[in-house]
Structures are given as structure tokens and as C-alpha cells.
Amino acid sequence: MIKMQVIGNLGKDCVVNTVNGKNVINFTVAHTEKYKDSQGNNQEKTTWVDCAYWTDRTAVAPYLTKGTQVFAEGTPEVRSFQRNDGTAGASLSMRVREVQLLGRKGEGGGSSMDSSMPQRQGAPASASIDDVADDLPF
Template sequence: MIKLQVIGNLGRDCVTNTVNGKNVMNFTVAHTEKFKDSTGAQREKTIWVDCAYWSDRTGIAPYLKKGTQVYVEGAPEVRTYQTQDGKSGAALSVRVSSIQLLGSRSSEGNGGGGYQQQGGGYSAPSPSMEPPIGGDVADDLPF
């Protein structure tokens, strides 16, 4: 089994489609690494990863906005294609099994929640807030 893990920022908003009766969320994650080349000059390299998240739980889609930082895990796939001028190209993509929101570039950080695929099912988003220390959680319920 080969697993690919990517931490990066979404390059565009998530698009949700239905294919053969199943929901798929498509988005692109950009990961940028900084390094020094052989002359000592600071350089950057950005790798774009196309992601396909097949799930009936599309509740996370509104949070997958351009600029949001995410952690994505899944099986890598390499697509080859022909460009309009006849050249061959390749693109890295991931069939997502797990995604977690890490934050956003705006001041309204979206963090903490995530979805995971486990044997065909999905777990609910992980809680981003802990219960109050020393208090009874039932006392904080609004009903």
C-alpha cells in the first residue's frame, strides 16, 4: 500500500459533483517548499496536487475554500495526458481517504475538524474544543 500525505493550501474552492450516483469533492492543494540551490540562493518549489474525495458526507465542502490550509491523506495516482500542442504531461492526484482542516489565511481560522474513511464509513469531525476543566459538561448544555 502506498499512502500520500500532503499539507498545503487550497488553490481554489472545492467543487462537488455527482458521478454515477456518488458524490465527489474535487479540490487542489498546493505545497511550497523553500530551499537553497547550489549557488546558495533561496528558491521555492510549489507542487500542485489534484484531490478527489469520494464521500456522501459533503458537509465539509463549504469549508474547503481557496487559501484554507488542509492535511490530506490518501492513495496517490499519476495521470498522463497530451497537451494541445502534442506534448506529453503528467499530473499528481490523490484519492482522498482522510482530510483535516488546519486553518485559513483569513483571521476567521477554520481549524480542527476532519473526516476520515474507515472501511467504507466515515467518522464525524473531530472536536476542536475541549470540555471546560473542573466543570460538568451537562451544565453547559442549552436545554
């Protein structure tokens, strides 16, 4: 078995579809790696991973919005295609087995998801992550 793990930010809001009676949540994760090239110049490389999460637990979908940082784990798939100009291309996709919300882009430390989650009614604005997690539908 080949396992793939990625931590990154969603490039756009997820889309929930039904295929042959089964639910699938599609989203794209961008992982950016910073490094120095052989001349010592700072470089940046972004890898985009198309994700398909086949699950009946679609209650996570409202939280999979553009900019949200996630951890996703699953099985990689490489798809080959031909571009309009005739050149060959490939895309990296993953059949997700597990997804975890890590926070929003720009949050310090990534330990709190409070600002990315809707507040439950009657909850204080300073609710801890444990308080919010008790109300999550997944």
C-alpha cells in the same frame, strides 16, 4: 499499498459533484517547499495535487475554500496526457481517504480555525476551537 500525505493551501474553492450516484468533493492543494540551490540562492517550488474525496460526508465542503490550509491523506495517482503542442505531460492526483482542516493562510500558528469558520448563532466571538468543533457537521 502506497500512501500519500500533503499539507498545503487550497488553490480555489472545492466543487461537489455526483458521479454514478456517489458524491465526490474535488479540490486542489498547493504545497510550497523553500530551499537553497547549489549556488546558495533561495528557491521555491510549488507542487499542485488534484484531490478527489469520495464521501457521503459533504458537509465539510463549505469549509474547503480558497486559502484554507488542509492535511489530506490518500492514494496517489499519476495521469499522463498530451498537451496541445504535442509534448507529453503528467499530473499528480490523490484519491483522498481523510481530510483535516488546519486553518487559513496567514493565521498565526495554524492552531485556530475560528476566523475561517462561520460563527454559530449565540456563540461568543472568542469561542475556542473546542467550542467550534462541537458544532461541526463531520
